[in-house]
Amino acid sequence: MSRSKPTIDDVARVAGVSRATASRVINNAPGASGPLRVRVQEAVARLGYRPNEAARALASGRPRVVDVIAVSCDLPGGWLGSNPYYGRVLAGMMPLLEGVGAQLRVHALTHESAAGALDELAANVTLGAVLSDITPTLAARFHRRCRRVVSLVPTAATVPAMVADNIGGAYAAVTHLHRLGRRRIAAIHGPLISTCAADRRIGHLRAAQQLGLAEVSADAAFTREGGYRAAQRLLEQHPDLDAVFVACDLMAAGVVQALTAGGRRVPEDVNVIGFDDSVAAVCANPPLTTMRLPVEEMAAAAVRLLLSGDVPPGHRELFPAELVVRQSTGSPTVG
Amino acid sequence: MSRSKPTIDDVARVAGVSRATASRVINNAPGASGPLRVRVQEAVARLGYRPNEAARALASGRPRVVDVIAVSCDLPGGWLGSNPYYGRVLAGMMPLLEGVGAQLRVHALTHESAAGALDELAANVTLGAVLSDITPTLAARFHRRCRRVVSLVPTAATVPAMVADNIGGAYAAVTHLHRLGRRRIAAIHGPLISTCAADRRIGHLRAAQQLGLAEVSADAAFTREGGYRAAQRLLEQHPDLDAVFVACDLMAAGVVQALTAGGRRVPEDVNVIGFDDSVAAVCANPPLTTMRLPVEEMAAAAVRLLLSGDVPPGHRELFPAELVVRQSTGSPTVG
DNA sequence: GATAAGGGCGAGAGCGCTCTCACGGGAAGC
DNA sequence: GCTTCCCGTGAGAGCGCTCTCGCCCTTATC
Numbered sequence: 195m196s197r198s199k200p201t202i203d204d205v206a207r208v209a210g211v212s213r214a215t216a217s218r219v220i221n222n223a224p225g226a227s228g229p230l231r232v233r234v235q236e237a238v239a240r241l242g243y244r245p246n247e248a249a250r251a252l253a254s255g256r257p258r259v260v261d262v263i264a265v266s267c268d269l270p271g272g273w274l275g276s277n278p279y280y281g282r283v284l285a286g287m288m289p290l291l292e293g294v295g296a297q298l299r300v301h302a303l304t305h306e307s308a309a310g311a312l313d314e315l316a317a318n319v320t321l322g323a324v325l326s327d328i329t330p331t332l333a334a335r336f337h338r339r340c341r342r343v344v345s346l347v348p349t350a351a352t353v354p355a356m357v358a359d360n361i362g363g364a365y366a367a368v369t370h371l372h373r374l375g376r377r378r379i380a381a382i383h384g385p386l387i388s389t390c391a392a393d394r395r396i397g398h399l400r401a402a403q404q405l406g407l408a409e410v411s412a413d414a415a416f417t418r419e420g421g422y423r424a425a426q427r428l429l430e431q432h433p434d435l436d437a438v439f440v441a442c443d444l445m446a447a448g449v450v451q452a453l454t455a456g457g458r459r460v461p462e463d464v465n466v467i468g469f470d471d472s473v474a475a476v477c478a479n480p481p482l483t484t485m486r487l488p489v490e491e492m493a494a495a496a497v498r499l500l501l502s503g504d505v506p507p508g509h510r511e512l513f514p515a516e517l518v519v520r521q522s523t524g525s526p527t528v529g
Numbered sequence: 530m531s532r533s534k535p536t537i538d539d540v541a542r543v544a545g546v547s548r549a550t551a552s553r554v555i556n557n558a559p560g561a562s563g564p565l566r567v568r569v570q571e572a573v574a575r576l577g578y579r580p581n582e583a584a585r586a587l588a589s590g591r592p593r594v595v596d597v598i599a600v601s602c603d604l605p606g607g608w609l610g611s612n613p614y615y616g617r618v619l620a621g622m623m624p625l626l627e628g629v630g631a632q633l634r635v636h637a638l639t640h641e642s643a644a645g646a647l648d649e650l651a652a653n654v655t656l657g658a659v660l661s662d663i664t665p666t667l668a669a670r671f672h673r674r675c676r677r678v679v680s681l682v683p684t685a686a687t688v689p690a691m692v693a694d695n696i697g698g699a700y701a702a703v704t705h706l707h708r709l710g711r712r713r714i715a716a717i718h719g720p721l722i723s724t725c726a727a728d729r730r731i732g733h734l735r736a737a738q739q740l741g742l743a744e745v746s747a748d749a750a751f752t753r754e755g756g757y758r759a760a761q762r763l764l765e766q767h768p769d770l771d772a773v774f775v776a777c778d779l780m781a782a783g784v785v786q787a788l789t790a791g792g793r794r795v796p797e798d799v800n801v802i803g804f805d806d807s808v809a810a811v812c813a814n815p816p817l818t819t820m821r822l823p824v825e826e827m828a829a830a831a832v833r834l835l836l837s838g839d840v841p842p843g844h845r846e847l848f849p850a851e852l853v854v855r856q857s858t859g860s861p862t863v864g
Numbered sequence: 865g866a867t868a869a870g871g872g873c874g875a876g877a878g879c880g881c882t883c884t885c886a887c888g889g890g891a892a893g894c
Numbered sequence: 895g896c897t898t899c900c901c902g903t904g905a906g907a908g909c910g911c912t913c914t915c916g917c918c919c920t921t922a923t924c
Contacts, residue, residue, distance in 0.1 A: 199652065201910055212874040217912060225872065244652030248592050249910035251583035252879050259634075276620075278613045278808055285611075288637045298635045299594075302623045317534065317579030418811050447812035454814055473613055476753050477782035479789055479814035536880055547904040552882060560902065584880035587909050 200241040209237035220245060247297075257320040258296040260287065260497060263312070263336075264327040265303045277416060277444060278473040279489065283326045283346065286490030290497045296321055308332055316340035322500030324493065325349070330389060342505055344496040346489075348389040354499065354509040356492040360390050363485040363515025364397025367467045368439050370483075370517055372405050374524060376437035376465055381411040382424045382449060384441040388416070394441045394469060410435065414445055418474070421445025425452035436464055437523075443468040443475040443484055450478050450522065461524040471518050480521035488513050535576040544572035555580060582632075592655040593631040595622065595832060598647070598671075599662040600638045612751065612779060613808040614824065618661045618681065621825030625832045631656055643667055651675035657835030659828065660684070665724060677840055679831040681824075683724040689834065689844040691827040695725050698820040698850025699732025702802045703774050705818075705852055707740050709859060711772035711800055716746040717759045717784060719776040723751070729776045729804060745770065749780055753809070756780025760787035771799055772858075778803040778810040778819055785813050785857065796859040806853050815856035823848050 206216040211230055218226035219234035251257030291298055303311050316339035325333055325345040333349035345355040371379050381398045384391025402409050412428050414420030421440060440446035446468030450460050458464045460480055468475050471486035492513050499505055541551040546565055553561035554569035586592030626633055638646050647667060651674035660668055660680040668684035680690040706714050716733045719726025737744050747763050749755030756775060775781035781803030785795050793799045795815055803810050806821035827848050834840055
């Protein structure tokens, strides 16, 4: 049937060679040469042959797929739509995968469905999985079932991870505000379930203690609304605050809005510093000073480790957070 | 070997049934019943059996995978990291795919590599492909090679599409500004290569003509920087403008910043209206009035069509853009 | 000139699963 | 009590590919 897609057998027949030789040529493997190579290539071109991924995966036992897994609190995929952070993860992986002809599969799970779904996923991991958001317990469980996995957030010690220096970043952020002469520095932290948020909290507390600052803080979800409301609360309780350290840019954008709405000028009256350097930081007005996380680099490093085939348990690389100064802390820098 | 993963044969042996029956139970297919069902399920649980996706895909001839394809101008994946729009596409598809146990594969292509890569992809499309960003030519080519495809942007007429009413939305946006009493309305359009941008331009021009407005506009890339610079240019040439229609929120966030930097108050001096209702719109300060596109719904509708199995060429559904009023056009609404 | 060594090539056995088909036994119909 | 039908079950043939073998022909070695 000319209707159905050509298979490698068709190619072999047309080229007048065996299926094995056709396979060798198609995969650029040694052991076939000269005129046969050309004949096979011609046949491929003539038939418009494209290898079937599924068959290739089954026969070789190692499909070329990297899975990205995020466990979020709410709707499956809710995070992807609202938090620009995750886009950077995918963006960082893409060029590398492109290079080796691997594919990217995205899985968004809710906490309820996570346990079962993760087992299912673990059984079908091929090149490897990247955990972009997950709790330590679930990560450890996943790692127990599948070794080819790298986490992008701090988790159990055994799980290989490419993690940002959240503690150091938060510490540096608070220190920066202090250096600018701010003394009544409040903090808005993320949800406790997030290990990133927990680390940023630690960094903040450490800095506050060392600098002798009062520990003024509020908790919020990693959303703009969360930041907005937390800032309102903070403003009520501490109307004289002169700086806010916010654990995520999305929240920080809300904080700036709340401050403006509350009659404060940013940065003149109150300095704001965010975290992540996501699109929310540059879209805020004024643009946010923030701690840039090399998310793309971390994601790329995770993929590189997975592609290397050797993912030692406990392997951990720490990526520094870098201060990006924009206008929300008083710099004249303009985008 | 207890080392290697259990197969369906192992399950069948342990359960004391045939492979066929095991398959029936595992897939919830009719034709197996009573005690056998239980025995198979017990065996599955005991062995920790998980079906192999690749084998399943090969044998059934229809792997459960939906591909999302975007062709961007720059780096592979660059768009994903910088434009929150695409996250919404993925988020919209996720719940539906979850429901049917299908997977989501993401492909980010550059214009150079697109042609060849698209052919490759078209040959391996299974449940279907969603084109989230592509030129009409490439879309038509893809559709010629693979019918199971839906575009989320306006393309060639033959390609099935779930598209937003970009023309009507832009028209409504400009009309809204006019209704607020604004008369010196400028526009910032997106790149010509984007059909969405082209349609929004048409809508703007149509409204400008009907309302008797001067056609003041600038072009920019769909980025915050692009919006910022275009606004600066516009402000130089037309310092008296009192409103700006911007073809995308990301640009609009930059526009607000440029206006603020140029000493204009938003919304008092200049009204700004964006497009998309992305995270950039709510992060901007003041939050942006914008034309909300039901991106998630469009993406979901695309998936639903693909899952239905019947994707008639030329099929097209138009999704209305909805005005979301926030502060950048003077409303007192606060997030 | 005989034997060893090497490399190109094809035959064929799976990879783990789905699905068709044929079989057999119990219920229904006469 | 015999035929007919139906439904639960198992045997087995692939799905399209990779990869191991072993064959055979060529080249190197003594």
